[in-house]
Amino acid sequence: MGGTAAESSCRRTTRRNAGRKNYDENMIDEIMESHLGSVPKKRNRTVADLQKETELEAMIALSLGFPIDALLDEEIRAGVVSELGGREQNDYIVVRNHILCMWRDNVGKYLHKNEIMESVSNEYEGMVRKAYEFLLSNGYINFGVSTSIKAEIPKEATMGSVIVIGSGLAGLAAARQLLSFGFKVVVLEGRKRPGGRVYTKKIGRRGRFGAADLGGSIITGIHANPLGVLARQLSLPLHKVRDKCPLYRPDGSPLDEETDSKIEFIFNRLLDKATQLRQTIGAESAAGISLGSALETFRQLYSVALNVDERQLLDWHLANLEFSNAGLLPQLSLAFWDQDDPYEMGGDHCFLAGGNGRLIDAMCDNVPIFYGKTVDTIKYDSHGVEVIAGGQAFQADMVICTVPLGVLKRRSITFSPELPKRKLDAIDRLGFGLLNKVAMIFPHVFWGEELDTFGCINDDSSRRGEFYLFYCCHMVSGAPVIIALVAGEAAITFESTDPTHSLHRVLSVLRGIYSPRGIEVPNPIQTICTRWGSDPLSCGSYSHVRVGSSGDDYDILAENVGDGRLFFAGEATSRQYPATMHGAFLSGLREASHVLMAARSRQTAVMKSxxxxxxxxxxxxxxxxxxxxxxxxxxxxxxxxxxxxxxxxxxxxxxxxENHDVCDTKNVGEGENVRIQCSSKLxxxxxxxxxxxxxxxxxxxxxxxxxxxxxxxxxxxxxxxxxxxxxxxxxxxxxxxxxxxxxxxxxxxxxxxx
Incomplete structure (x- = not known):
């Protein structure tokens, strides 16, 4: 994700086999329309039609992370069926999948229960109610920024109050969801802008401006990606990162295809051997071994990539691996570095036209955000929370902390009482690495309109990640913008390097490639160098599984503390989608759901009292x-x-x-008692x-x-x-x-x- 965000979830190479046409997220509407029709009517379909529709809906649900013939653990805990297995569960799964597909067919429209019942038999009304409530409260449907969905936000808060710390994707997703649930929400942001590690900067001058994503930039895998949903709701075009990615030697000459294919094969075989090793010795033994040491051992053992040219090209692939993980290979866990691979979202990797800041801007709409509020203390107890930011105190029922893992590692925030040792240990074990960028806007495109990426091989192994990959953003930035990536050890050195020196080096690389071909590389109109590691509000880019850590630590970071008062979200709390923008977003929806459950639980306890x-x-x-x-x-x-x-x-x-008694008196005669008739008026x-x-x-x-x-x-x-x-x-x-x-x-x- 960002902070800069993992730009690619493809661990082995970012040069993927795919077509070259721009990806249109609205194509999913056409696909579903052709299979389902605009309004599916289960009541009026033949058995064959129903079977076909059910199978298609199951496949779409599978792409969204739901098992075909089983329940999610969350569904089991929610008690959506009275008994696991059997017909009730099967029927529930069919209804659940149908609801998912109905909303995905038109993500811009808020889906109500009565609309679902138009296409489901009345006998399943109770099942629809359970499935709908689960999907709604857990953020699987009716989330986002469309006008229809925003119109459903209650005007009055009735569920309590929540402070959200951080206005990145996780914080904004949580805040919007909580508002829709009826909570009173405020967001505290230390910066003077929203977005956190997702930062689109307008660069240029004199009428020549372009958008540059200095943080998270690529939507990694568009299928079922919630950021793709937001793009559809806003009618924002997506540009597929095209397959073509030529590599250039240190002298600027293009790499021949034969050598390129040979070393890419060797690189992938080394990864396969590393995987076989951990399977042989077991995860417990592999937990203390780094991926880097395993790869180098196998390289020497099999005597591959021995000459200078081949070793330099292999270094390029290793730099790409360090980029994908924002971590140095000697620090990555052999046992668990790729533990999230089974959950990787399918589909093309895409740039968003105009930058991801457009999503951030839309998510900020009508969300109360206080900028310049750097949090230094979080107090929590059984009665509520108090957050101290810049000497100002904010009190609420609950708080969601979405600060980056790097900030938690630095202990920049004091928790009172201190966080459990279990969580502190997980914070220390997980890795938090670095990726930096040089964003440049030029007077014109000199690199070729047909390119989205190209790579450069370095002759120094210690600097293999320096400007190793370039993003050509002219198709989406609105101007001739190009971004150079700096990964691995080079990203660390880059933090303390004079920006003028860095610019000189990156221009030398570009001119070494294009000048021999007679193409002049002009001086850029404006240049920006990032330093995410030096930023006290990020302290790095994104997380990885370091030696001694495991995927369990992501789950531990996600655990709430203080009897459901203090919650945590962010890419480093997502075991399935760490180091991704969509992982951050989904973690915000997850914690909003947990806050809702905690509030309902307390309401139930109050009601019992x-x-x-x-x-x-x-x-x-x-x-x-x-x-x-x-x-x-x-x-x-x-x-x-x-x-x-x-x-x-x-x-x-x-x-x-009036609250009083009204009495009529009657004297019945001299010497007789008075009779008084009273009635109570309340x-x-x-x-x-x-x-x-x-x-x-x-x-x-x-x-x-x-x-x-x-x-x-x-x-x-x-x-x-x-x-x-x-x-x-x-x-x-x-x-x-x-x-x-x-x-x-x-x-x-x-x-x-x-």
Missing amino acids: IPRYSQLSEDILVDLFKKPDRTVGKFSFIFDPRTDDPNSMGLMRISFG QLHLYAAISKGKADDLKLVSGSNENKLIYLHKNIGLKLMGSRGLGASGNCLVASIAGARKSSGRSSCSSVKT
Whole structure:
């Protein structure tokens, strides 16, 4: 992913066999249309049609990470079926796959349950409800940035409050998802821009500008990729990274195809031998061996790539391997360096026209982000969290930390209490490497319109990753932009090298290639050199499995702590998709789901603590409203006393009638007793959840109580209900305010406050 983000999940080579046409993500619509029709109608299909449709939907679900004939572990934990195996599970899988395909057929439109029922028999309504709830709450459907999906975000937050630290892909994905779930969210970002390690910079001058991705740049594998979904929703074109990638020797001469193919074969055979070694000795023994040492041992053992030319070309492939992992080969674990390969997303690798910053900009829309807020302390306990950034305190129910692994390694953030040793050890074991870039914009394209990439071989093994690969971005940047990659040891040295010297070296490489062919390489209009390792908010580029580590450490990093108060997201928390932009994005959706589950669990616990009998529940309300926080005519309000946030939610009560006894007396005659007949007239109390700001607005409404009631209904859309109609969220709110009045602690329904 980025930070610069792993540009390629292809471990062996980035020069892949594929066609040259631009990739159009909307082609998936045409494919599904031809197989399914625009609106699949299971009720009116023949048995053969249903079978064909079911098989196709199963294959699409498989591409999205769902097993064909089994449930995900998450589905099992969610209890989507009463019994594993058998017909119920099979039917559920068919329904689940159908829902997935319905949404994927039109990712720009929010999919509602009633639309699903138009194509599913009524007998499966309960199954549709379970599958829909699981897919929705876990971020498999109805996520993204389309107008239809944004329109479904609740106007009022009823699920509690969450602080998200970091506005990279993980943080923004989590924030948008939480907003859709009904949470109050704020994002704290240390930089003055969003995106984190995904950074599209506008470069150039005098009317000649182009977009350069200084961080994560390639969408690695477009099939089922959530970033492809965002691109479709925004109608942004994708450009497939074309197959052609010529290599040039240190003297600038082109490498012949025979030598190229020979060394590429040797490189892949060395990797095969390394894989066979770990299979022979076992993962436990291989865990202490580096991939680099294994490859060099086999190179010497089989006496391959011995002459200078062949060794230099092999170094190019080794540099490409270090680039893919953002790690030095002597540090990569032989046992687990490629543990995520089984989950690699299929399809072409693509550039996004205009840069990935366009996705970031769309994801920021209507998300409250505070810039320049570098977090230094995170406090958490059973009552909630407090985050300190620049001397300012932010409080909420939960927090999601999405800072890069490099920041966690540096211990830049103080956690109180300290993180569990298990998590700290995982942070220390995992590797976090470096990739740097030189982005240049030129007056014109001199490298050829037909190229997306080309490579350069270095004559110094210690500098094999220096400018070893070039991205030709003219097809997507809007200008003649080219980006040189610096990987491996060269990326580390690059951090302390004078940018002027680096520019001189990269221009020497380019001129060594093109000048002998009579092509002039002009001076660039503008140049930018990245230093991701020196950036205190990234401290590197992306993660890898270092010697002594394993894929388990990604899972440990993803674990929440503090009884479901502190959560972690980011590419280094994704075991299946580490070091990728889509891995970061998916981790944000994952943690939003975990936050939702934690909030619901606490709401359930609160509800169990509230007496079941309505009279006792009414007594709680009566007691609270004995001392209302505000009163406007017949309207009384109670709020959480711990915050002055105008968006914090409270409860309003309106009273109808008078609360007293009415008695009739009658004198039946002199000397006789008076008979008294009494009847009780009780007040009617109706309630509604309302923010402090809306309550203040009510003061400005002139006229009678009736006028105020009409205002609440027409202008705010408030719905009045009896105490029994408050529901789980309402009762949670009542319990929160009651608890807050008794103590100064935070509760599960409190708001973000600064």
